[in-house]
Amino acid sequence: MRNKTDDGLSALWPYPQWVAHRCGGKLAPENTLAGFDACVRHGYRMVEFDAKLSSDNQTFLLHDDTLDRTTNGRGDAAKQTWAHLAVLDAGSWFDRRFAGEHLPTLADAAARCERDGLAANIEIKPCPGRDALTGELVAAVALSLWRSQTPLLSSFSFDALAAARAAAPHLPRGMLFDEVPGDWRRIVGELQCVSLHADHRHLTQPLIDEIHAAGLRVLAYTVNDPVRARQLVQWGVDMICTDRLDLIGANALS
Template structure:
């Protein structure tokens, strides 16, 4: 098994509960607390710009309405993506992947780029996000870790940027996880901590994979997972589970 170059703690959607998700403010919130890795969601606008958004629509996290797949990026870039969280974040935007890469470089943050395709855009999103990530982080150490719940998107990412590491995401790890991760050439498996147990962690590690567990917001649970062998914890509680809270 190759060594795992990523920190033990990863800030979920950039800033966890401390800032509006998937914004530059979120990335900076994590960095201010000393975190060294952020996770965020990347998808495509109607005009194929890679940008950050979790949902298929812009409604929940902005003052706009509609499906992201039907909006050009210049339309989304004018939306307020911060006020829903707190008035202090008014004017935050949904940033492009390029802006986030620059922010990560400036703040010294490793990146877990979750490829989050809109419906029926799995292959296209995987290909374009991976290609853009490879270009933007061409000299980064460690390189960005690509992940996705979509097998099709991650397969397209593998073909577009074969040198970037990949991790397949699951809510509950299925019985055929060895076949799926092998087909994709994954270095890691990412799973909900609610469905992990010590035996499953041991089997995944024995297969030569690293493990990222999400979204772990209890410090004692995080420490338990690390004792089992989980490599990285993704958390919303970046204030509670600090960058060195899980050092062993």
């Protein structure tokens, strides 16, 4: 029996309100261990990052389908072996101070979360045509690696999240949307989600109330304006994902 509060939600929600987008937001190269350092430095207790597969099915952190924007590599990430990806520079594009920063594996991310006491929102980010396999392997690896704090899995891909549910049914799931569709109840119900994650620009007080009434938590992304963050807090949003770790958070908004 789930313990309920007056609003119908579980009282045992384990995740912090403030979530660092792509590990370090605008303060470090995204999806790198340097981003974890920035998260900790600014007092954040939860990170969000993107996980995908190499051609030989290593789980690693990267947002884009291609390597060009955030590494010194080129082309499709899904066509490269981990041996090739592991030596790429994933920091210089952001600032030369981060030259030599590498793409972390999901195991690297788990170790850093364990070391620093961080909760994790793992966004399953499949390359085209690899939705189910990515969801299955990311969930299986997460299940085997995380010990202290259960990670929250999320994805824009229904198929990836469905495969994650099959591989690790006890790991909590959140469905990602841009604008929340009219049939969101059906989608999150089929996936047995615990949370709904949406672009904050499409969230309203009545919609948040509806989602809460359905027994789900709400994550708003990517909120970089402190005024908007305060409004969302007043509306009852459960988690706010931000790039501006220096401007938004428990200390910054107190």
